[in-house]
Amino acid sequence: MRTITSGRVTTAVLASCAALAVAVAPASAAPSRDLGDRISGNAVNRHLVALQRIADQNGGNRASGRPGYEASVDYVANKLRSAGFDVTTPKFEYQAYYLDKFGLAVAGQPVEGDALEYSPATPQGGLTAPLSVLPPDPTPGCEATDYQGTDVSGTVVLIQRGTCSFADKQRIASEAGAVGAIIYNNVDGALNGTLGDPADARIPTAGVTKQVGEALAGQAGAEVHLDVQSRLETVKTRNVVAQTRTGRADNVVMAGAHLDSVPEGPGINDNGTGSAGLLETALRLGSTPKVNNAVRFAFWGAEESGLVGSTKYVQGLSFEQQLDIALYLNFDMIGSPNAGYFAYDGDNSDGVGAGPGPQGSAQIERDLVDAMAANGVQTEGKDFDGRSDYGEFIAVGIPAGGLFTGAEGIKTPEQAAKWGGEAGKAYDPNYHMPGDTLANVDRVALERNAKAVASVVQRYAASTEGVNGVQTRAQRAQLRGAEGALTAQRVATAEPEQHAHGADAHGCGRDRA
Template identity: 50%
Template sequence: MEHLQALQDIADANGGTRAIGTPGYEASAAYIESVLASAGYETERQPFVANTQTIDQGTYVFEVTGADVPDGVPMEFTPGTPSGAIVDVAAVAPATATGCDATEWGGVDATGLVAVVSRGVCPFSAKSLAAAEAGAVAVVIYDNDPAAESLNGTLGGPTPGTVPSIGVTLAEGQALVAALDDVTFTITIDEETTSVDTFNVLAQSPGVDETGGVVMIGAHLDSVPEGPGINDNGSGSAAILETAVQLAASGTPQHPVRFAWWGAEEVGLVGSTYYTSSLTDEEIAEISAYLNFDMVGSPNYVIATYDADESTFPADDVEVPEGSAELEAIFTDWFDSVGQPHIDTPFDGRSDYQGFIDAGIPSSGLFTGAEDIKTAEEAALFGGTAGAAYDPNYHQPGDTIENVSVEAIGINAAAIAHAVDVLAIVPDPAPAPVVPVPSPSDPGSASGAQPALAATGSDPAPAVLAGGALVLGGLVLALALGRRRTTARP
């Protein structure tokens, strides 16, 4: 919470934001670096260039006649529309609904029309390019998830050859397809795209034995321009910062731990993607696991682990690397051992794990929810308010330190420390003593139930097996040996 207060103070002193390219982001990074330096780490800034886009909401128009589609969301890095070019324009659909390439368009002539295509199989940018090649003047992409209340997509960056691209829900897309011959669109998008010089912050602990690989822990540091981003993602940044401090106080781990604070996540996962794309095959092979922490203090929280074993959410759009399910089990076993309810959340490409998955690196992490709505079943498990957003201040000025859950941060901080214990400290596999662990649901445990990472002292702390949770002593080496490569995310 002290780290979160520091980030709040930084935002307050810098126009209420910590977005890339602002003094607030620079000051946030400097704070992270100063804390790490005091703990004995050497830090590195990895520079890169990110693009940002502003859509003029005052002139934005998305009107549909012939179907009940009240609105749409411009995709990040969509081109703008020429003045008056898309007015009462008819619709067209490809031969194959996903419309990824000329083959899926099947010779359909979209000249001068608005394409209506489904999410899935390929990136949004490929759909926009394919629609443009078929002659379309714009593309409306509808979701393939019936539970999603909006489709906030990205083209990944400015992409020559794309057309204005807008996301709608599955139900809205189905309404468009059902009335395709009667639908017309009027669309106006005024946008401004700029380039920003920014950076990631990296730091690595020493390690005695690197044969099991480097364990990576990451969280994005930037906020959106509209607010201070204390939950999104000051919470994850602060949690891994304190984990780094406590790890340093615990002595030298068996395997090195590399901490990363990503820049430009809010404009398309740019920093983490830049990092993974810059790795050689040898450097990729050195990373045995990646754990991602993005929003771990939502005020109307759930406790969710990324569903690497696909027990709840089949990963239709990604191939989850081998070893990821074992990483997920570290968290779920820990929660089970301390009596903490938990649920799954999908690998949906919305955070910085994506570049690691694409590189074939086993990945997992924790999440407490963003703009989606808490169900009655979730409220029964975690408390809070059913029918309200997990974080009603998501991407808003109200994402402040007053609007985070200290309880959720404590629960997740304990789980993060436990995961580092299992993956990096790698204790002797002989039975370890069971010691009492405070319930994560106890408000008094806001700083987190204390697993094996020591608060003071120079010796590596022994692992704590709370409630019979299993320490996977050989997991790191198994993950390094069992990895498979994946293709780029659709």
């Protein structure tokens, strides 16, 4: 049975990044040779070999709080320390969600699905109740009035995905008397959802595909058997943070990738690839490069558990320390076996989802697009849908961007014609599964993306003028205050169902709506 780790941090013990803000004199301009030219796919792949072996020796995974993750932290931290970087491994705690058992049957027939993260447990042995079907409308299950004319009391209610969060859907269903909920997707593919927080979870809730949901919609009154056995557990884990010893410490270029896997597998694409590309970039750049801006590399823990490591890191910084970060680059899955080539849509030119990133994000997108074009690849936009570690950086107004090769989203015929690969198949058929191994990585995509990562990091180490104008702290504070207000407004008015219509319905984590 699938075991899911997730959770929001309830307590944290975070080492301050103040120790990383090493005061140094401005260095001379960055070396003229493109750092990307010094990145080889074989060197990046060597780190993936190490992560695979670590997983093999530790129960087949590298999930936060487990031995495989701790060994991964030691591997990365030791490589960086040996290269001379200033390295810390700040610790934190969080409440993880574990699913020990899931089963769903309707009219005596097994139904494929999964529990949403934080779904409360059913009684031992499961619960049995009639199926009720909520008629879909433009905002299905998002208002109490949706249940007028549909008696769901004592039933397991079937609800279509769309508009509001999964947490709101099951809460409103609970208030209408339902004892359980099944939410079905409104686009093709699995529904990879979360209720967001244990405090928001009211009734056992399952997620199923669009096809399964549409079939169930014709079975109102049929007997449902839903069995969810879940628990919460406190987990202690670490991030890895390393910074160059040269460059301005008040205009830091920050780049991150999550280092943890899901418990189901070794996580070599998700996200060994991003971690390996970032680690090789750091090693090739070196700890004392001739740069104008310091570079800070982060390898996040507990991303698969709700973006915990990056969120707590940003929240643990003072406002002044946040201002010291000029921009944030995120690399989450850059070697998907049926690879797409996506850059986060900093200017919202694709016109879907959460809108543009903070001021400067559009320039980051352009620079990443150019870096990929230099490697012969035309990219498409990827919505800032909140599914990876850029989330908290954006929330406090830090410009952000990144590269992504796709998760369980489906490659279109047009994309296959442009990039190669197989249309109608997931970018990563092994996403969050045991098959996410060294054998299932597109090494051409891995090298192309890793070279682009290095090129852009080097570019910003020399100058962030195009992104932030290298303003004073006071100017950045004023700008980010305005961006924070806009971000809060976007979150309050967003239409989450649009996220499913972007380049890929998901990043690495789970959807909240």
